[in-house]
Amino acid sequence: MTRALWPNDPRRLGDYELLSRLGEGGMGAVYLGRAPGGRLVAVKVIRPELAWDTEFRGRFRSEVSRAREVPGFCTAAVLDADPDHATPYLVVEYVDGPSLREVIKEQGPLSGGTLHGVAVGVATALAAIHGAGVIHRDLKPENVLFALGTPKVIDFGIARALEATSRHTRTDQMVGTVSYMAPERFDSESDREAGPPADVFAWGVVVAYAATGRTPFRGDSPGATAARILTQPPDLAGLDGPLRDLVGRALAKDPAQRPTAPELLDRLLATESGKALDQQPELRQAAEAAAHIEPVHTDAVPRRRVGRTVAAAGAAVVLATFAAFVALDDPSPAPSFVAAAPSSVAAVPAAKAKSRVQGPSLIDGLDRPGQWKATPKSDDAAGWCTFEAKRLLVTTSSSSVYTCTGPADTFAGDQTITVDATVVTAEACAAIWFRVVDRGGYQASFCPAEIRLGLDNDGEMIGEQKVASTLFRPGQTHRAAIAVRDETAHVTVDGVEVLSVPLTDPLLAGGKVELGAINDANSGDSMAAFADVELRSPTVDPQVTFPDLTGTGPATSVVKLYAYDPAAHVAVAEPVLYLDGTDYCTRFKIKQGDGRCEQETIIVESHLKVTVPTANRPALTTWDDPTGEGDCIGTMRSGGLCPIKQAAFTAWLKGDPQGLAAITTSGGTATKLAQMYRP
Template sequence: MLGDYELLGRLGEGGMGTVYLARPKNGTALVAVKVVRLDLADDDEFRRRFRSEVERARQVPPFCTAEVLDADPEHEQPYLVVEFVDGPTLAEVVEQRGPLTSANLHSVAIGVATALTAIHGAGVIHRDLKPRNVLLAPGSPKVIDFGIARAMTATSGNTRPDQMVGTVAYMAPERFDTDAGTPITPAADVFAWGSVVTYAGTGKTPFYADSPAATAARILTQPPRLHELSRPLRGLVAHALEKDPANRPSARELLDLLISGERPAATAAALAGQPDLRAAAAEAQAVTGYAIPARAMAGATTTAPTLNIPPGLVGYDENSIVTVPISSPPMDTAGTAPEPPEPRRRWVFPLVLTLLTAVLVAGATIVAMIMRASDHPGRDGDTTQSVDDPVLGTPRIADALSGPGFWKATDTAGQGRCEFRDGMLAAHRDTNGVYRCSGPSDELPANLTIEATTRLETADSCAAIWFRFADQHGYQARICERNLYIGVHNRDGKGLVTTKRTFVLKDPIPLGTPTRIRLGVLGDTVTVTRDGAEVGVAQLTEPDFGVGKAYLGIFCERDAPAAGPYQASFSDVRIWA
């Protein structure tokens, strides 16, 4: 027994510990229990980070992922409980049967993109996506081993400063940058997706070579080899394998293109007879994932990172851990290879040639240890994600609102419409009243922060933001020319709003002027700020208003002139949950 779980047998061992097949004491469903190694269990800092990572991973919706069910960071040996997925790994299938057929390949591509959309939407980065972490379970593919493993290297010393750890064949170029100030973003997982799909479709990774060092050199300097990959995936995979993370699509964009791309027949064939995969992809599109592209997650700069190749390269190929020690000083390699034309990555060639020359001179010693598929190698210990706010971190939902994303264009005859105009989402009514735009179907927690840029386009118009909204009732914030209001959207279905608190603005909001509004909802209060300055705090008195959705729209008082038009616009909405 371990806690409330009966251990039935050992599934495998990995860098983080041992994985057991188990059954809950009071249940029948099988689970997988990953028990942390004893040398990590004694580290208080590890336990803290482990607890934090578990909480984030538990927020990942189970769309094509192995769901995190339970964990006990305080146990003598901390452990993690995840859904047991009974199916072979993608690596095993390709090794035994060869590359996948076109329809099966497309379904795997959709399934893994769906999983990454869910993982990234919860603010988690996988960091070790590879064929052995993709299980071909009945119903839909499942991605396993996400988000937790990086906690193990934070303080354990498993990753020395002169080493890099990861699955080399699936590592993005920026992963080879050992500068501690360089964050790993979700774009690294997108790169790994491209490598996984290539392997599944061809039996080879896109940068395959005869050693990890040579593979790393190809990743850094050469284009991917995709000629054996069939269309329509080839172009999308090439896009995912861009050297610069700023140029890659996001997981959400990948999923959208896979589902509604240029060849709908391929999607129909991939989803035929797979209702679970179809439903998971549709739900992931509706409620999870970053709506902003990977280039925004990777940061504003598009300058490629400077690589600092360490004097030893540690990584995982498909089956083994390899160490390439370099003991001789690097030789002068000036002029040994032409540099690519500007502005492409001049920083790559001297460093890679130094690495390869030193390997040849020193005579690299490769020590291989066969690892189980469930292995979690030590990570680089990086805790930085794509941070949009210094306090709140990465938003749960982010959408520039310059085009369809989480919010869609809608037109309800006689009531109103929402359309994308001038880079913003414009909510419009021809007569007075209220209208909500079609937004994300995420069920958001009661405590959250909503921030958006609003612009009042016509007189007597108010921009409206709904929160804790469920079953046609919830709270509504209204941003008007002279006042800000917090009200209750009543249950009667007639769109009536009862004002609970009115804030009189010292400086009215001019028509056509963008204004940044933030609603900080915590417990029974909401704090309203305008352009960074606090406007006031209102009490939230409805005891049964909690988990719900967030909406954007327009509101104009019923005593305003009956004839409009009335219009308010929104851009750059972000929601932290």
């Protein structure tokens, strides 16, 4: 399924015209493109914050070169790539068909010849991939597409470029999707590396999913799933015959006990039941050819390990240390980066012009839990964050530094950070960290005697500059700001620049923003406070304007609703333009003959998340009329009219994260939330 290009999307990359969006994920956006000869292709554009990482570019270049050598046996061919483009991109064969996930969702589990064809097709692809010295590392149903009924595997080899670059995965993270990961990918004490056997394990999970509609180690959480993969036998109920035995062997805990991809094919072709491939001669021919490919030795890449090896008695260790997993192309938060030791290289040249990159922006009054969270007080805690007197109060206790849990959004290129900062106690500094990756990032400190800016490498300050200042005496609030322009950070207070520092570490091209406090006396509790924070990336197209959710007047705006907390009386929303095709083309001056003008609805995102206070009991409505009379659908911009109970509204949002809603505000407070009708 394709979607219209967003106004800020590129219209051309190299020789390729971009026609529409196919999707987006952890590594970037995927577009439907047209090659010079008219052939349709899929163009994957790498995320901006990865684009400025020289190590990633090198790894990306190497892996793409390998991937282009993969023969076209049940694989989507890699056609072209430009690792040196401002935003690197990859061009692959466009497969016009549904994914295995979509097929199972619409038709239910597969059986007979159809199931056998999937098993053969995916094993054929793995034999071809491994024969070229490539490891897939993220085989899952979403990466198995059907073209005229024949399965094709996509996205092989590229996951390795991300995982092998150390700063893109923390020690508690890895690239992949948990349910399809082999046990050795969780093992920190073994010398085994994740290689082709890990892909064979994923093949077993994919085939079991195709046959039963569920994964064989499914748990209630990623940690529980990981523990089952490590300690429990697979649940293969519903899978029988020779295929059950072969899947069971592929899911062996020890990679040495698993068959290779060519061995899978030999068994599948020998045990084929009911002449399942008689109607698919091309698939049979590809499988027979791939079965004779000799695997190329692959230099395994060290894994980003998660926890200790888990025996049955030690599963709790994994559950305790299992912090996060990143699915490469799932619509989930993008992976974090890990900063290596600071580099002494010169500042990144301004010619890279990252100001053209549109990243996220957000606004939060910090007067209640919203995009920043509270942490509980404790006698032995390093510190805590509370919301008091309409501000975020940060207390350091047993540690000299404490940061509050905030949004996971990462910012690359030019950006501005502005916030009301207050030093509450004399020994404290109000601190802002930006481009934070793991335990590295840049730090600006606003202290009673001075203002500082430098590179914070896990508590060690590198290249720090200071300026004497008495602006931040205890109890005094000032508007502190950091503006990053052309790889130089400028610190201002109440609009006046006080110092600037070049951003010289190429490993910190992007990262999170954090707020916290520093205890300069390194003893006792110290406190700093923040209010009204704004984090903004540059706007690519200034002609696109979105509703202001913080305005004083009454307004109704369509939003993507990220969260609604009735206890804290707060919602987190992203304003969007929700247009029909005609309005879209009129607003953006697109000729009416364009296919987008015929679309029923088009969403234009702002990339701005706003924390909005809500009334104690805001009106909650929906378009889903329980009477069936159709009186509650409402309008395209006002949302449904039927009253809905709070529990049902919350359940809807939980089941549809980032669901579309109309939000009515008055004086910056939301008085009504209405589910949108989406045809």
